[in-house]
Amino acid sequence: MSCVDYFLSEEQQMIVDVARQITDEKIIPQRAELDESETFPTEILNDIAQADLFGLYIPEEYGGFGGGSFDMVLALEQFARGCVGIATTFAASALGAYPIIISGSDEIKQKYIPDIAAGRKWAAFALTEANAGSDASGIQTTAVLDDGDEWVLNGTKQWITNGGEAQIYTIIAITDRKKGPRGASMFVVEDGDPGFSYGKKEKKLGIRASATRELVFQDCRIPKNRMLGRQGTGFFTVMRTLDLSRPGIASLGVGLGQAALDEAVVHAKHRVQFGKPVISFQAVQHILADMAIQVEASRAMVYATARYIDSGARNISKESSMCKVMATDMAMKVAVDAVQVLGGHGYMREYPVEKMMRDAKILQIYEGTNQIQRNVIGQALNKEYSRN
Numbered sequence: 001m002s003c004v005d006y007f008l009s010e011e012q013q014m015i016v017d018v019a020r021q022i023t024d025e026k027i028i029p030q031r032a033e034l035d036e037s038e039t040f041p042t043e044i045l046n047d048i049a050q051a052d053l054f055g056l057y058i059p060e061e062y063g064g065f066g067g068g069s070f071d072m073v074l075a076l077e078q079f080a081r082g083c084v085g086i087a088t089t090f091a092a093s094a095l096g097a098y099p100i101i102i103s104g105s106d107e108i109k110q111k112y113i114p115d116i117a118a119g120r121k122w123a124a125f126a127l128t129e130a131n132a133g134s135d136a137s138g139i140q141t142t143a144v145l146d147d148g149d150e151w152v153l154n155g156t157k158q159w160i161t162n163g164g165e166a167q168i169y170t171i172i173a174i175t176d177r178k179k180g181p182r183g184a185s186m187f188v189v190e191d192g193d194p195g196f197s198y199g200k201k202e203k204k205l206g207i208r209a210s211a212t213r214e215l216v217f218q219d220c221r222i223p224k225n226r227m228l229g230r231q232g233t234g235f236f237t238v239m240r241t242l243d244l245s246r247p248g249i250a251s252l253g254v255g256l257g258q259a260a261l262d263e264a265v266v267h268a269k270h271r272v273q274f275g276k277p278v279i280s281f282q283a284v285q286h287i288l289a290d291m292a293i294q295v296e297a298s299r300a301m302v303y304a305t306a307r308y309i310d311s312g313a314r315n316i317s318k319e320s321s322m323c324k325v326m327a328t329d330m331a332m333k334v335a336v337d338a339v340q341v342l343g344g345h346g347y348m349r350e351y352p353v354e355k356m357m358r359d360a361k362i363l364q365i366y367e368g369t370n371q372i373q374r375n376v377i378g379q380a381l382n383k384e385y386s387r388n
């Protein structure tokens with residue numbers, strides 16, 4: 001339960017209500033089982049598609065709702081209140097779609113985006129490789145133009161969310177190694193393209209309902225027009241994609257933090273020790289108070305950042321990184337605190353907070369670790385202040 005009124009429009013409130021209903025009726029009842037059995041949440045994604053939420057951030061001309069970052073953040077927060085694994089799966093489809101929206105030609109957008117907007121097809125985004133994590137410039141996957149009309153891709157992408165489940169993949173590959181950062185380009189690869197297969201499926205600490213898998217390209221042939229934007233603009237597209245998607249990861253932190261706080265307060269009111277509910281002890285109240293402060297502060301920052309992005313601001317790397325760090329560090333801390341407030345119960349799988357604690361950790365790692373975000377923020381500050 002949030003205590004601050006953010007003066008949502010009718011449309012925004014409707015997005016929250018629809019996402020909340022799916023979360024309460026579909027996600028929360030199934031999350032423990034999907035997590036335990038590491039099952040991809042196909043049915044729930046279909047429910048989200050039926051509610052028309054896959055197209056929230058997609059322009060109307062490509063079959064979307066025509067909303068923006070704020071609409072996405074509102075929906076993601078609700079889904080994450082239920083399960084960060086399922087919310088990650090939904091968010092990763094947007095992550096895979098952004099490069100097409102940012103850099104794709106009208107023809108390529110018309111080919112792929114309406115299916116993603118309708119939730120008929122899911123997308124995935126592939127940057128990471130075995131030797132290229134934080135240092136994306138270390139990618140080894142190559143794309144070579146063969147006979148002038150087909151790209152041939154070779155290499156392996158690692159830890160790709162929705163890998164093996166999505167039908168549409170946006171991939172960055174080296175097209176001219178000599179050109180350094182301007183030597184990489186982005187492509188769309190489809191499930192079933194010749195030479196494209198799936199490798200190792202990961203077993204994870206948390207977000208177990210989400211699929212994380214290797215993508216293998218062995219002389220994978222795709223038509224020439226599957227390149228996104230001009231040759232050499234791959235890293236530009238990647239950076240812009242991550243700028244747009246990081247507030248979404250931040251909102252997963254807000255949703256998880258809210259859920260952990262809710263569980264902790266309800267438990268503390270019911271658990272009686274020394275003849276009183278444990279919430280009557282000031283030590284417990286202070287933990288809960290700090291949790292509430294941090295959740296609300298993070299929510300305010302994420303909403304403000306999303307609205308700033310929707311205002312048309314272009315230079316958003318610092319702000320996007322700041323809200324990702326704030327809300328995901330908060331989520332980790334608040335989840336650990338919730339386990340503490342529940343005591344031994346919090347450690348048991350029967351209660352949802354142990355899963356929240358496992359799930360929270362990934363938010364500080366994927367889409368750029370929080371150390372890398374701090375580098376981005378620090379470098380931006382250095383630049384800003386050297387202008388004065």
Ligand SMILES: Cc1cc2nc3c(=O)[nH]c(=O)nc-3n(C[C@H](O)[C@H](O)[C@H](O)COP(=O)(O)OP(=O)(O)OC[C@H]3O[C@@H](n4cnc5c(N)ncnc54)[C@H](O)[C@@H]3O)c2cc1C
Nearest residue numbers: 125126127128133134159160161212365366367368369371
């Ligand atoms: C579950 C999961 C899902 C993922 N989904 C996707 C996906 O869909 N698509 C995709 O492309 N990738 C995905 N990733 C990859 C993810 O984005 C990377 O794991 C992340 O960027 C960090 O890279 P790394 O794990 O190789 O860590 P490393 O780069 O090896 O870093 C190790 C440690 O060193 C620190 N470090 C490294 N360099 C610096 C530096 N310059 N300054 C300060 N600290 C530094 C890091 O913060 C970290 O603590 C996923 C990862 C996981 C675990």
